[in-house]
Amino acid sequence: MKYRLWFAMLCLLLASACTAPTPAATPEPTAGPAAEPTALMRSQSTDVFCPTENEAAREAYNSAQNLDKQKKFAEAEVLYRKAIELDSRYCDAMDNLGLIMRRQNKLDEAIDWYKKSLEIMPENTVAMQNMANAYRLQGQNDQAMAWFEKLIRTDADNPEGYFGMGTLHFELGNPEKALTALLEAEKLYKQASSPYVMDAQLYIGLSYFTLQDCGKAMPYLAQVYSEFSTQGGINYAMGLCYLTATTPDAKLAREYITKAQQAGFTVPEDVLKTLETAP
Numbered sequence: 001m002k003y004r005l006w007f008a009m010l011c012l013l014l015a016s017a018c019t020a021p022t023p024a025a026t027p028e029p030t031a032g033p034a035a036e037p038t039a040l041m042r043s044q045s046t047d048v049f050c051p052t053e054n055e056a057a058r059e060a061y062n063s064a065q066n067l068d069k070q071k072k073f074a075e076a077e078v079l080y081r082k083a084i085e086l087d088s089r090y091c092d093a094m095d096n097l098g099l100i101m102r103r104q105n106k107l108d109e110a111i112d113w114y115k116k117s118l119e120i121m122p123e124n125t126v127a128m129q130n131m132a133n134a135y136r137l138q139g140q141n142d143q144a145m146a147w148f149e150k151l152i153r154t155d156a157d158n159p160e161g162y163f164g165m166g167t168l169h170f171e172l173g174n175p176e177k178a179l180t181a182l183l184e185a186e187k188l189y190k191q192a193s194s195p196y197v198m199d200a201q202l203y204i205g206l207s208y209f210t211l212q213d214c215g216k217a218m219p220y221l222a223q224v225y226s227e228f229s230t231q232g233g234i235n236y237a238m239g240l241c242y243l244t245a246t247t248p249d250a251k252l253a254r255e256y257i258t259k260a261q262q263a264g265f266t267v268p269e270d271v272l273k274t275l276e277t278a279p
Helices: 010-018 054-067 072-087 093-104 107-120 125-137 141-154 159-171 175-192 197-210 215-230 232-243 250-262 269-277
Strands: none
Touching: 054 072, 054 093, 072 093, 093 107, 093 125, 107 125, 107 269, 125 159, 141 159, 159 175, 159 197, 175 197, 197 215, 197 232, 215 232, 232 250, 232 269, 250 269
16 A cells, blocks of 8 residues: 555544544543543443432432533532542442543542442442542553453443443554454444444444555445534545445545545655645
């Protein structure tokens, strides 16, 4: 393949794809310097693992959840802390407080709360998932991967462990390992009729593209294109696949690559030169 960009452009592909909206949820707001890549780092709130018998703690927790839904995070934080003061084993409040800390980019404190939650309820898969993503945001990829693996061991039918592992492998430049995990995530999302299946399919398509297998990449990218059509990465991948096909389609290649540029994607000069001379 004469285009040296298949692997060199992986980071740019990732940057464009990571900011894509997830199909079934409003992206989490963040208080940090930049928005999180929500398609990669979904976290969950919870109220199911260790409900309290303390009525006052429950009332504080329920009020905190309502404020949380209204994006009144500072007020919610106060009430989650109150719930924990009233019941020191209230791991559900700890999980949600950890998520509040993460939104404020206080990752060390978020991790501390997830650890406390897991001390109380070791099988708490929500805390495991959130822990993995907090470590990932810190750049501690080995720790993040270990927690995704623990999530899978604890709940093999939970697609989030496979999705997190797969996208992390993709981010680290391991598309073969990414595919193994992402294909399992896709299967489990389908079984659950989850709209998050589109996130998995996006990254499956990009993984095949990174492996220079447009024959397998294009069906995946095409089926999710309407959801992610404003993102540079998917437009670039589809454009390059049309450009490098056995029978190239220069018109479609130009169309998609132009959209990639309009989305802020930096297209390599060798691709642009080829497009200029393509019939």
